[in-house]
Amino acid sequence: MSSEHAALLKDSVTDFAQRGTDIARVRALRGSAHEFDRAVWRQMGDLGWLGVAIPEAYGGMGLGLAEAAIVAEGLARVLAPEPYTASAVLAAGALAASDNEDLKTEILTALVGGETVLALAWQETAGAIDASHVAARATPFEGGLRLNGTKRYVSGAAGADVYLVAAQSDSGLVLACVDRGASGVALELQPLADGRHFGTLELRDAVVPRERIAATGAAAAAALARALDHATAIASAELYGVMSRVLEMSVDYMKTRVQFGRPIGSFQALQHRAVDLYIQQQLASAVLEESLRELDADPPAARRQAIASRLKARCSDAGVRIAREAIQIHGAIGFTDEYDAGLYLKRALVLGAWLGNAAQHRRRYAALALTKD
Amino acid sequence: MNRDYNTLADDDFRGEVRAFIESRYPPELRFLPRRVRMDEIRGWWDTLYAHGWIAPNWPREWGGMGLDAGKMVIYLEELERHGVMRAADQGITQVGPILMKYGTDAQKSYYLPRTASGEIIWAQGYSEPGAGSDLANLQTSAVIDGDSFLVNGQKIWTSFAQEATHIYLLVRTDKEAKKQKGISFLLVDLETPGITIRPIRNIAGHDEFCEVFFDNVRVPRDTLVGDLNDGWTVAKALLGFERLNIGSPRRPQYALKRLELLARSKGLFDDAGFVDRYTAIKLDLDDLASLYARYVAQVKRGEPLGHDVSQLKIWAMETWQRLTELLVETGAEDGVIEGAHDFAGAEIDFLAPFYYARPGTIYGGSSEIQRNILSKYVLELPS
Numbered sequence: 001m002s003s004e005h006a007a008l009l010k011d012s013v014t015d016f017a018q019r020g021t022d023i024a025r026v027r028a029l030r031g032s033a034h035e036f037d038r039a040v041w042r043q044m045g046d047l048g049w050l051g052v053a054i055p056e057a058y059g060g061m062g063l064g065l066a067e068a069a070i071v072a073e074g075l076a077r078v079l080a081p082e083p084y085t086a087s088a089v090l091a092a093g094a095l096a097a098s099d100n101e102d103l104k105t106e107i108l109t110a111l112v113g114g115e116t117v118l119a120l121a122w123q124e125t126a127g128a129i130d131a132s133h134v135a136a137r138a139t140p141f142e143g144g145l146r147l148n149g150t151k152r153y154v155s156g157a158a159g160a161d162v163y164l165v166a167a168q169s170d171s172g173l174v175l176a177c178v179d180r181g182a183s184g185v186a187l188e189l190q191p192l193a194d195g196r197h198f199g200t201l202e203l204r205d206a207v208v209p210r211e212r213i214a215a216t217g218a219a220a221a222a223a224l225a226r227a228l229d230h231a232t233a234i235a236s237a238e239l240y241g242v243m244s245r246v247l248e249m250s251v252d253y254m255k256t257r258v259q260f261g262r263p264i265g266s267f268q269a270l271q272h273r274a275v276d277l278y279i280q281q282q283l284a285s286a287v288l289e290e291s292l293r294e295l296d297a298d299p300p301a302a303r304r305q306a307i308a309s310r311l312k313a314r315c316s317d318a319g320v321r322i323a324r325e326a327i328q329i330h331g332a333i334g335f336t337d338e339y340d341a342g343l344y345l346k347r348a349l350v351l352g353a354w355l356g357n358a359a360q361h362r363r364r365y366a367a368l369a370l371t372k373d
Numbered sequence: 374m375n376r377d378y379n380t381l382a383d384d385d386f387r388g389e390v391r392a393f394i395e396s397r398y399p400p401e402l403r404f405l406p407r408r409v410r411m412d413e414i415r416g417w418w419d420t421l422y423a424h425g426w427i428a429p430n431w432p433r434e435w436g437g438m439g440l441d442a443g444k445m446v447i448y449l450e451e452l453e454r455h456g457v458m459r460a461a462d463q464g465i466t467q468v469g470p471i472l473m474k475y476g477t478d479a480q481k482s483y484y485l486p487r488t489a490s491g492e493i494i495w496a497q498g499y500s501e502p503g504a505g506s507d508l509a510n511l512q513t514s515a516v517i518d519g520d521s522f523l524v525n526g527q528k529i530w531t532s533f534a535q536e537a538t539h540i541y542l543l544v545r546t547d548k549e550a551k552k553q554k555g556i557s558f559l560l561v562d563l564e565t566p567g568i569t570i571r572p573i574r575n576i577a578g579h580d581e582f583c584e585v586f587f588d589n590v591r592v593p594r595d596t597l598v599g600d601l602n603d604g605w606t607v608a609k610a611l612l613g614f615e616r617l618n619i620g621s622p623r624r625p626q627y628a629l630k631r632l633e634l635l636a637r638s639k640g641l642f643d644d645a646g647f648v649d650r651y652t653a654i655k656l657d658l659d660d661l662a663s664l665y666a667r668y669v670a671q672v673k674r675g676e677p678l679g680h681d682v683s684q685l686k687i688w689a690m691e692t693w694q695r696l697t698e699l700l701v702e703t704g705a706e707d708g709v710i711e712g713a714h715d716f717a718g719a720e721i722d723f724l725a726p727f728y729y730a731r732p733g734t735i736y737g738g739s740s741e742i743q744r745n746i747l748s749k750y751v752l753e754l755p756s
Binding site for chain 2: 251254255262263265266268271272274275276278279282283286287289290310313314359362363365366369370
């Protein structure tokens with residue numbers, strides 16, 4: 001994508017952030033069972049954003065992660081609750097890398113247009129960041145598969161129409177589509193700090209007709225692993241958007257809040273604190289830019305994992321720290337529900353933990369680096 | 374005169390620099406965990422000079438390589454990659470560019486060739502006992518007396534003054550003017566009567582820096598660079614490369630390699646606690662490399678560096694320090710025994726890198742001053 005196109009996309013996201021959404025909408029949707037706005041999701045589809053990284057054959061724009069990151073960062077700056085990364089990057093990415101063309105055409109086209117929300121149900125235990133942890137079973141019968149198991153921490157589950165479920169079969173990993181409300185599928189929602197939800201999906205002999213199987217074996221494992229790393233990178237872009245906005249808020253506050261007859265931003269203790277947060281944000285920015293460029297060149301799996309882990313480690317730590325210290329910089333007002341700093345902290349906490357926190361990613365990075373030597 | 378290296382393809386230039394360094398740089402001087410003395414590095418200086426490569430940043434008409442920003446970055450990257458130590462090269466990096474911009478024709482033709490050849494070695498006379506971070510508070514005075522200035526006062530933290538032949542000085546020439554306004558820039562021969570140099574031993578046990586005393590030192594008026602009372606402007610007109618170079622990840626990367634050798638020989642990569650700490654600091658360094666690369670790209674595009682580059686020095690130096698702290702801690706009791714230790718064939722010195730990293734957050738504008746700069750000019754916070 002040319003830099004002009006990137007600039008146009010950025011302008012379009014910025015315009016939406018200024019006019020198509022506001023924090024009042026975010027507050028109103030907090031804790032609601034549907035979690036986000038269908039009309040806004042459709043609007044995002046109309047603008048083409050849901051298909052940024054989806055191949056053109058399925059109605060997408062066929063661009064890369066660098067462009068998806070522009071959308072994710074812009075939406076995160078205004079805390080939009082729509083499950084862009086969970087659905088249009090993670091779930092759609094896993095499906096797009098699968099090999100059932102009819103299924104891809106049907107679901108991805110609907111997703112790109114904003115008609116459908118797809119969620120990926122892969123994880124089962126807290127702290128798992130690799131696809132190898134999947135234990136749910138897929139057992140064959142003449143017409144397809146029966147799924148059994150419990151899927152947890154499903155992001156975007158609250159408003160999803162279709163789940164892409166990962167399970168183990170005798171032929172290896174399987175990715176299969178299951179409709180919301182299908183027989184043998186029970187959804188329970190866990191409230192998250194930021195007013196959204198993780199879903200727990202109980203699968204009890206849930207039936208998957210053969211034509212709803214997206215991929216099997218090595219193809220499924222590769223599709224899932226790749227989508228997880230890519231979504232980890234885009235979640236990092238979201239964290240970058242959150243940390244950048246909340247740092248601006250803190251610095252602006254320091255310029256206007258007066259105590260002892262002077263703006264508190266004139267006090268060196270606060271200035272140096274703000275500079276340290278700025279350095280963290282700049283490190284995140286540099287790593288994000290470099291990582292997206294490298295990931296878009298489609299490196300081998302081990303390298304891709306190392307890049308994603310390095311990026312998420314920095315962005316999770318920096319994002320949570322900058323948002324946490326924003327509360328301190330704002331003082332008591334920062335601790336009120338009425339003030340927005342808390343919303344940014346809560347989103348940073350959720351994004352920081354989702355798809356692996358900094359400590360987990362540092363561990364994976366170390367394991368990869370040390371086996372390489 | 375040198376060839377025009379800027380017409381070479383980047384890779385060809387890089388290859389030529391790398392081959393030259395690898396074949397000619399003394400192997401025993403690679404990656405020293407301390408500053409290098411002039412008597413150790415004089416041979417390398419002569420090698421570079423004979424090859425026409427001593428002054429990559431100078432124009433070709435003055436014996437430099439005349440490198441553009443992109444080639445300059447490559448040249449520095451290759452020196453760093455090989456662990457080439459910086460000689461007392463302030464004449465090349467600072468005095469040369471300053472004279473090129475502000476010097477008279479007579480100053481240029483006298484000082485530039487001698488600086489390049491190494492006949493003149495420069496020391497920097499900026500800091501004083503009462504003017505460290507607050508440099509503009511300097512009190513060393515120069516009073517016009519006929520065709521001379523009479524200089525009185527004291528400079529301190531002057532690195533390697535004992536091996537220098539000349540010193541470039543910031544002196545106060547107008548006591549009435551406000552701070553920065555009354556300062557002038559002088560070039561002084563250290564053989565001039567009235568100058569006393571006293572080395573100061575640092576905590577690493579090295580005599581790297583000195584005190585320099587000036588007692589009625591008579592300095593010819595034609596050694597004034599730039600206008601009288603305009604020395605602050607002269608001193609501030611430095612190349613961006615200096616600020617970039619100080620934030621390079623190479624030195625800490627070398628310290629990290631030492632830590633890895635040590636950890637391997639002690640089996641510490643099976644210790645989850647150590648691995649967590651090691652990885653956190655390795656990532657701090659990897660991420661520094663990404664930030665550094667972004668600034669290098671900016672310089673290569675020919676864009677000037679802004680005040681934001683101060684963050685690079687803060688992060689580079691503070692990460693380097695934390696790394697050397699972990700190195701000493703990982704050495705346990707061995708970590709506080711002086712000198713080199715043998716670990717499974719690898720030679721590791723714990724204390725030398727630890728000491729070497731200490732002044733990094735003090736010289737060239739302390740970490741606190743850099744934070745003030747970022748606060749004022751980048752975050753635009755009120756004063």
